[in-house]
Amino acid sequence: MALNVKIITPDKTVWDDTVEEIVLPSTTGQLGILGGHAPLLTALEVGVMRVRPEKEWKTIAVMGGFAEVENDEIKILVNGAELGDNIDKETARTDFEQAQTRFQQVENGDDRSEKIQAENSMKKARARFQAAGGMI
Numbered sequence: 001m002a003l004n005v006k007i008i009t010p011d012k013t014v015w016d017d018t019v020e021e022i023v024l025p026s027t028t029g030q031l032g033i034l035g036g037h038a039p040l041l042t043a044l045e046v047g048v049m050r051v052r053p054e055k056e057w058k059t060i061a062v063m064g065g066f067a068e069v070e071n072d073e074i075k076i077l078v079n080g081a082e083l084g085d086n087i088d089k090e091t092a093r094t095d096f097e098q099a100q101t102r103f104q105q106v107e108n109g110d111d112r113s114e115k116i117q118a119e120n121s122m123k124k125a126r127a128r129f130q131a132a133g134g135m136i
Contacts, residue, residue: 001035005051007060007076014081015051015060022074023050024067033069040069044078046123048130059084061131063124080124084131092129099125 005022007015024031025047033040044067049060065078099122106118 001072003033003035004073005076006074007049007062007078007081009078009081014083015076017053019051019053021052024076025049025062026067033074035072037069037072039071040067042067044076046120047127048084049076049081059131059133061087061124061127063127082128082131084133087128087132089129089132089134092125092132093134096122096125096129096134 002018002020003022005015005017005019006013020035022033024033024042025045027043027045031042044062044065046064047062049062050057051060052058061082061084062076062078063080065076067074067076099118103115103118103122106114109115
């Protein structure tokens with residue numbers, strides 16, 4: 001049974017197609033959805049979403065948001081999203097390493113705001129690198 005999936009960011013629709021299966025990075029862990037799933041509303045973490053339109057899985061880096069599942073339709077509203085196929089793996093690796101270094105520099109400091117910002121940047125860079133096929 002196919003699922004209609006729509007991924008929407010504030011400035012564009014990143015995905016609007018049917019899939020056989022989807023795995024969401026919910027705030028309580030990875031959440032797999034198949035056809036006939038019960039209605040659900042969940043918050044999404046910054047992470048990697050996986051969709052399976054046919055036999056091959058596709059990855060999508062998502063930057064936090066919400067997902068609603070109802071009647072085999074999944075609406076995903078996120079702050080940002082990027083298809084893994086569109087991300088340059090080496091650039092994503094470099095960005096992640098820089099974000100990780102920055103986080104380590106401020107981790108033991110006193111500026112709470114700076115720590116939170118560095119951690120969020122690292123999570124976003126890690127999601128992009130993982131979606132591009134990098135292993136972490």
